[in-house]
Amino acid sequence: MSELRGTHDMQASAPPVALALSRAGVTRVQKAIRIRRGEQEMLMAAEIDCTVDLGRDQKGVHMSRFPELFDEAIDAEVLGEGLLIEVLAEHIARHIVERQEALRAEVHIAARWPLRRETPVSGLPTQEMVSLIGIAAAAGDRVRRVVGVEATGINACPCAQGLVRDRATERLLEAGFVDGDVTRILELVPLATHNQRGRGTLLVGSAQALDAEGLVAVVEQSMSAPVFELLKRPDELFVVEHAHLQPRFVEDSVRISLKTLLDEQPGLDDADFVLARQVNLETIHDHDVVAERFGTVGELRSELAGGAPVGRQTTLESWLGRDGDAATGG
Template identity: 50%
Template sequence: MSDSSTVSYQGPDVQAQLPPLEISLSRVGVTGVEKVIRIRQDGTEQLYYARLECYVDLGPQQKGAHMSRFEEVVNEAIGEVILGEATFRAETLAQHVAERVRERQGARRAEVTITARYPEHKPAPVSGINTQEIYTLFGSAVASERGTRRLVGVAAAGMTACPCAQQLVQGASRERLLADGFSEAEVERIFEHVPVATHNQRGLGTLHIGLPEHSDVDIDARVLLEIVENSMSSEIYELMKRSDEGAVVEKAHRRPRFVEDCVREMVRGVVERFGHLGDDTFFSAHQKNLETIHQHNVDAERFGLLGEVRRELATGEHSPTHVSRRAWLDGTA
């Protein structure tokens, strides 16, 4: 006698049936999939709190995607990719998930995006006190008939000091010092030794590198983080002593930068640190500054192919078009 509480009926594969309207869909999938990923590093365990999005294109003769297969593939790929690895590469996991999802769903195209939050420890600039910082790691992949394109990225916070306000303050200070009897040479010496006040912004920099199908290069996310943090006026730290606070404020005011400067510095860092990457490599640099003396915030961005920006730097000629992330991932540019 069977247990009446057990459901044993296997109905038809509804997802594989014809839809009432035979039209293809650009993206169908699951979002908000949360996983905790554990990596063993130097005898310790590193945790990554990851959120995944998985999509496939859907043909006109398929009613729906098999949603349970997304979760199955994610779990399998985590086990295959992560076990035994010393470093978590979000783009590698995204690649494995995308390729398996595309195969399981019988799709022409599959896209996976991973966003992972994780801690890093770094010393404060003067005291050396150990402080924990939280960073964001991104990995994306698009698997299609021509292969898989990968995208790796990071996001980090920092601070910027406004150059415009600093020049205004310096100009007014110069007038007062000259009126008080200081010579021009003495005023210049004062400004060399004393950073001039300005207003600050808390900034969020994001940098992505996209690798085409034929590339077998691995990008070290720590290098991307260095580029992002160095692009701003100063790094920031969660825990600091007084000496550290003074050093951070002085460094920022000696390196005033607009939001646009931060993006250009990120681009400079990519060109200098990744000279071995091909011209068909994609990059995206984005900076958001949270204003302190305005109600609004400010944004700047540059994206495109490394070949585009290399030609700009070599010839001085502005590239008329910049390849977008969407166009690059889809291979339409």
């Protein structure tokens, strides 16, 4: 045992190849965290990823200490009081920088959050699970934070619905209906198409406090219809009709999500960051489809106002300061 007490710190020794690493750390660490929303606090199961930049002269980081450091940050810094998820990510990132003597640390937290609401027609209480996301990057006394959500909905495919409309028009005309009647009928009757369960993600990097439930609403409204764990028959009819009367491509959802966010949050600064991502799980193909847009609020506002698209959109990594330009958080 005396030999173990004198064991050399291997992580601090010289690496076999003198090359800096962009990331080194741990992923998918399971922790219970206390999150605050308004006046309420809730205990949630969370998954935490944390990485640090590794210098070219350092062999490794103390991987086994990360979960311990998470606990120290949650207990010592938070003192049992619930925080916003992005603020908790900041506390952990700052703690890791200090205790691991790292130049920079990046923390990602994802927690499953129960959202309570009522079904659209019958008004029955139901609970939907969404993902609450907090990200923080700390370098010395500088930090940037991101809050986000991931929610599920339905997208009805416009392309297939257009084909069904054309065929229905042909059949109605062959059956003796006149053009005006055909147009009226197709306006009144929702037309068939294939449905896709969609997963929408919205991330916002800003010093401004944002309500996560409001972000969920933005994501859900960008799709053809929301989904509900509990549905009575009138509710099911509402969701199906609503989806087919509002068909949307995966690309539509991303664009609508960003436009809605900027319209509802005029106080966002031009230097703030936004990312919208939509993944649709196909039903008539053996693949999924995806669309994404990211950039600063200023980049998006300029383009929406008719300006030319930027040559290079700002990425999340760039905004978080992986290029060394992290900003002070608010």
